[in-house]
């Protein structure tokens with residue numbers, strides 16, 4: 131819980147401790163010996179495409195965290211962002227491992243890639259990037275995935 135006298139960096143430091151304590155490893159978190167069960171209802175290839183977008187998003191978020199390490203002052207912030215970047219790398223690795231078990235991995239959507247690129251080129255206040263990734267891009271993801279599903283279904 132946030133204490134009123136805490137500085138932002140103290141809040142980041144506490145978040146870093148929690149993130150480090152809760153760090154998980156994909157190879158331990160999942161039983162990779164179990165077979166992949168694909169949906170019979172979804173169009174062929176859709177799951178691979180969705181996984182590719184999720185993995186791409188994790189990688190982009192990790193890159194954002196690494197960038198913000200240099201832009202948000204304070205040791206607590208740096209520690210938290212490093213822990214978060216490592217977490218995003220684990221997420222991306224888990225999606226990549228899952229996709230590899232499904233066979234060929236889908237390609238990142240060009241429009242989604244453009245959104246990440248545009249956000250990453252932001253040169254204003256660094257916290258605007260956090261807002262962009264958490265509110266704008268995350269808010270954009272469900273409609274994009276639905277559009278991808280419709281596009282795939284029409285093939």
Ligand SMILES: [Fe+2]
Pocket residue numbers: 188191217218221
């Ligand atoms: Fe993630």
